[in-house]
Amino acid sequence: MKATERFKKRYVHFRVIGNAIVSESEIRNCVHENVLGFFGESGMSKAAFKLVHFEYSKRMGIVRVQRDLLERMVVCLSLVNSIAGKEARLECVRSSGTVASLLRKSK
Template sequence: MRKGMKPSMRPRKRYVAFRVYCDDRIEKEEFIRSLWGEATAFFGEERAAELNLWVMDYHPETGTGFLVCRHDRLEVVRGALGLVGRIGGRRAGIGVLGVSGTVKSLKRKFLNKVEKFKEEKGKIDFEGDAFNLVRSHGEFIDAVPERDELKARLKEQNRRFIGLTRKDIGW
């Protein structure tokens, strides 16, 4: 009977938990396309091919997920994640929540306490400007401004919401 490969002989891997920050919902395919786009554009196809990069899990409703890569190419993967500034034409950023050698510990340490977005309604005031609430997640609030100058600034920066905190509006 054929035996499996010994654990010591298996290629070593690293699991990376990440969160996509964006004003819009980002689908898995869009995220994967952007990540591979950055990895191949910046590091080249030859180096990108060595990463053994695979997005194993992704939840568009929270923007969190985890990927696997070769343990000795973790630095390149971190670099590629850091260079993603736009996803599907929308401004975005990716934060690395943590790195682990097993999926079990990765989920336990970094992916258990992710805040979900909650829809909010109402008007608020911040430093003399009026805003319409859109959503909250944890201590963070996203709102749409009423002042035209701020609307133009958001458009220029390819964003939809002004980012505030609960403390800003006295909640």
């Protein structure tokens, strides 16, 4: 793949706020549905989002997104009000260019 074809990635660190017990698959489905609703199908493919990391014990996760759509992804994650019918929301903590720096700062 040529360097010009690759997209520049950013990673968004988020926390699950609420007392509901949610699994990684529920988070993945919730984020997928919200991104699809917020961006639409073509926007979702351009965003190239992916749930990269989720730590159940800390109730935190990391989502990958294309750099140009970082702000829209933060808004999209902030609009989550329920996860799998359970009352919980996602709070974006910070963003970075590497997963390692987000994991290091989350400790």
